[in-house]
Amino acid sequence: MQTIEDIFGIKADNKAIFEYAITHPSYTQENGLDYTKCYERLEFLGDAVLKLVVSNILYREFPKYHEGEMSKIRSIAVSDSVLSEISKSIGLAEIIRASEHDKKQGIKKLTSVTACAFEAVLGAYFLDGKMEQLENKLEDIFAPYIKEINSNMDKYNAKALLQEYTQSLTKETPKYRLVENSGPAHKRIFTVEVSYNGEVIAQAEGSSKKEAEQKCAYIACQKLGVLECQK
Numbered sequence: 001m002q003t004i005e006d007i008f009g010i011k012a013d014n015k016a017i018f019e020y021a022i023t024h025p026s027y028t029q030e031n032g033l034d035y036t037k038c039y040e041r042l043e044f045l046g047d048a049v050l051k052l053v054v055s056n057i058l059y060r061e062f063p064k065y066h067e068g069e070m071s072k073i074r075s076i077a078v079s080d081s082v083l084s085e086i087s088k089s090i091g092l093a094e095i096i097r098a099s100e101h102d103k104k105q106g107i108k109k110l111t112s113v114t115a116c117a118f119e120a121v122l123g124a125y126f127l128d129g130k131m132e133q134l135e136n137k138l139e140d141i142f143a144p145y146i147k148e149i150n151s152n153m154d155k156y157n158a159k160a161l162l163q164e165y166t167q168s169l170t171k172e173t174p175k176y177r178l179v180e181n182s183g184p185a186h187k188r189i190f191t192v193e194v195s196y197n198g199e200v201i202a203q204a205e206g207s208s209k210k211e212a213e214q215k216c217a218y219i220a221c222q223k224l225g226v227l228e229c230q231k
Contacts, residue, residue, distance in 0.1 A: 003095050004021075007090050007092055012124070017124045017128065018124045020038060020120070022092070022095055024039065024097060029099065030099035039116055043116045045122075046126070057138075058074060077149060080111050081207070082145055084112075087115060092121065093109065106185060106186020158215075159174075162217045174220070176193070176213050177195070178191070179193050194216045194217060202217075203216060204216040
């Protein structure tokens with residue numbers, strides 16, 4: 001448990017719940033443990049904790065923003081891709097417990113797994129009575145992400161912008177197609193293309209289909225001059 005304390009800089013009193021927070025369901029199945037001894041219930045709680053903290057940060061940082069604008073930033077900030085990036089960068093992903101088979105398959109690198117473990121640890125700290133320290137830590141972690149998202153909202157909101165643009169011209173909407181799904185199970189690469197009126201506009205890759213579509217839409221927006229129209 002000293003590792004989690006080192007990562008977050010917050011003392012952990014109830015050691016058991018923190019062990020569950022980094023335990024993948026495959027580990028409990030392999031060892032014949034009860035399903036409650038994995039991260040799934042804690043992840044459910046941590047998800048709510050994270051949204052509350054990030055919402056509070058946004059409310060204070062952007063006093064002029066409408067709730068819709070704050071919701072857009074929050075949805076990106078608490079997305080699996082961002083949480084997974086954080087989990088890996090702070091070293092949390094490395095200490096996730098999983099079955100031997102799943103570890104060999106690279107499960108500790110999966111976006112969904114690393115994101116869930118991060119939220120589960122937040123849930124554990126909440127139950128451990130460390131909410132105030134946790135809020136301070138999360139503010140330090142998420143401040144640069146929120147700043148970057150707010151400054152580059154066009155990039156993150158590209159799919160919506162592209163659809164609004166195409167529908168302003170015709171009733172046709174952009175069509176996304178998965179071109180290729182390659183790479184090992186723990187490091188998949190998704191290639192997606194977007195077309196409009198039967199013509200392919202752009203193609204992009206990502207670690208998830210959603211990420212690839214967003215990148216693809218952003219490239220398409222650049223090509224069609226959509227971003228200039230927003231200024």
